[in-house]
Amino acid sequence: MTPCLTPDEFVDLVDGTLAADREAHVATCAACAATAIDVREALAAAMSAEVPEPSPLFWPSVNARVQAAVAESAATGWRAWLRLDVLVPMAGLALVVLAIASAIDAVSPVGPSPADPEVAIAAEPAEVLSEMEIASDAATDDALAMVADLASALPEGGWDALGVTRLPDLDVAAAALTAEERDALAALLQSAVERPKS
Amino acid sequence: MRADATAAPWPLGATPMSDAPETPLDDAALVEAAIAGDTAAFDVLVTRHRRSVYQVCYRFVNHHEDAADLTQDTFVRAWKALGSFRGQARFSTWIYRIAVNVCLNRVSLKTPKTDAVDFDLVADQREPAPGAAIDAAERQAMVRAAVKSLPPRQRTALILRTYHDLSHQEVADIVGTSVGAVKANVFHALANLKKRLEPLV
Ligand SMILES: [Zn+2]
Numbered sequence: 001m002t003p004c005l006t007p008d009e010f011v012d013l014v015d016g017t018l019a020a021d022r023e024a025h026v027a028t029c030a031a032c033a034a035t036a037i038d039v040r041e042a043l044a045a046a047m048s049a050e051v052p053e054p055s056p057l058f059w060p061s062v063n064a065r066v067q068a069a070v071a072e073s074a075a076t077g078w079r080a081w082l083r084l085d086v087l088v089p090m091a092g093l094a095l096v097v098l099a100i101a102s103a104i105d106a107v108s109p110v111g112p113s114p115a116d117p118e119v120a121i122a123a124e125p126a127e128v129l130s131e132m133e134i135a136s137d138a139a140t141d142d143a144l145a146m147v148a149d150l151a152s153a154l155p156e157g158g159w160d161a162l163g164v165t166r167l168p169d170l171d172v173a174a175a176a177l178t179a180e181e182r183d184a185l186a187a188l189l190q191s192a193v194e195r196p197k198s
Numbered sequence: 199m200r201a202d203a204t205a206a207p208w209p210l211g212a213t214p215m216s217d218a219p220e221t222p223l224d225d226a227a228l229v230e231a232a233i234a235g236d237t238a239a240f241d242v243l244v245t246r247h248r249r250s251v252y253q254v255c256y257r258f259v260n261h262h263e264d265a266a267d268l269t270q271d272t273f274v275r276a277w278k279a280l281g282s283f284r285g286q287a288r289f290s291t292w293i294y295r296i297a298v299n300v301c302l303n304r305v306s307l308k309t310p311k312t313d314a315v316d317f318d319l320v321a322d323q324r325e326p327a328p329g330a331a332i333d334a335a336e337r338q339a340m341v342r343a344a345v346k347s348l349p350p351r352q353r354t355a356l357i358l359r360t361y362h363d364l365s366h367q368e369v370a371d372i373v374g375t376s377v378g379a380v381k382a383n384v385f386h387a388l389a390n391l392k393k394r395l396e397p398l399v
Contacts, residue, residue: 008381011366035389042388045395046360049341051256058266062248063241065266066273070237073278 001025005032010039225289233280240280244273247290250362251297257357258301260346268304272297287371294362295372298354305350337398344394348387355383356391 002025005013012018013026013036026032223231223239225246231239248269255268275296276283283292332340345353351373358369359380366377366384373380 006382007385008378011381011384038392039385039388042392042395043360045341045398046345046356046388046391049338049345051253051342052262054252054262054266059245059248062252062266062269062273063244065270066244066277067237067241069270069274070240070277073274 001028004029005035010035014039014043226285229280229283229285229289232277233283240277243276243289247293248273250290251293253361254294254297254357255301257342257345257361258305258353260342264304268297268300271300275300291364291368291372294358294364298358298372302350302354332398340398341391341395344391345387347394348390352383352387352390355380356387359384 002021005018005022005025009018009022010032013023026036223242225243228239228243232243251272252265252269255272256262256265259265259268272293276293279296283289345356348356354373355369358364358372359366364372366380369380370377
């Protein structure tokens with residue numbers, strides 16, 4: 001007589017995937033036949049038990065609860081930098097840096113002159129910041145004019161109109177950005193620069 | 199200028215996913231968008247998988263409010279761990295794994311380790327009097343209670359295999375064990391259910 005079925009073979013049996021020679025054993029073994037019946041009955045009982053359907057209002061509440069918890073965690077996590085109220089002012093500040101860097105470029109041809117200011121800023125924001133700190137008076141004047149110009153691109157009400165309640169520390173922001181995020185910021189900067197002024 | 203700079207606008211909290219139901223994105227695309235910070239894309243994933251996640255959790259704890267809490271925990275953990283989802287598995291399999299871990303953590307916090315305890319040794323407070331008439335709803339409730347009383351590993355294997363149409367291999371991937379171990383756990387779960395539900399089946 002062939003050996004009795006192992007536990008996993010009983011599962012294969014009820015799944016219908018047990019090899020024919022092993023299935024043949026069940027027909028000749030009262031113990032295995034009885035166990036097979038028990039397993040089938042238990043499976044049928046298990047499958048008959050539905051999860052009670054919750055109220056239709058429950059499902060949207062799942063989304064709401066998850067969104068609230070995600071927003072709370074985002075306020076302290078790295079994704080804080082990717083939220084609208086942080087990214088927009090960060091882009092705005094980067095525009096300021098761009099303006100000053102461009103001004104520096106215009107008056108100091110011997111200094112660093114990136115061919116693509118947006119991308120350069122996006123890739124090396126900390127470096128551009130240090131350039132800003134050493135900008136000459138003349139360059140600063142020009143830069144301030146450009147900043148004023150760029151600031152007019154903001155909607156009426158400035159940061160408040162954008163729902164911005166706090167400005168991030170740009171050094172921290174720059175250090176926290178990954179290469180991918182810098183690319184995204186560069187794209188955002190470009191769209192901001194190309195936005196028609198009203 | 200970057201040639202592709204204008205072709206990839208930042209999501210900025212827009213809701214492109216919910217506004218474009220006529221071209222539903224697959225889970226992988228939604229995960230990509232969510233990783234980029236698009237919470238609207240993640241919301242679509244929640245909508246898509248909330249029912250199956252809730253049902254796994256409900257089977258574990260047999261209690262609506264607890265299952266709702268566990269469902270929320272599952273999705274929040276998924277959001278935080280999205281960066282570790284590399285698309286090597288289906289999102290549904292991945293979210294099941296998180297749900298199971300969340301549920302098992304809850305179970306281990308609430309109850310002593312019971313894997314070694316045989317099912318028929320667990321005190322039964324809901325067993326009906328012999329011969330008592332049991333309606334379908336009551337019978338289903340007893341089966342759910344019996345499933346909840348199974349040792350965690352047996353419960354996990356039975357729930358995923360029986361109620362969520364996952365293959366033994368998928369269940370093994372989710373719980374981090376072998377196919378043979380999953381089948382053995384399913385068998386012992388069913389054998390214990392049979393003993394537990396003797397008056398019913
Ligand atoms: Zn046998």
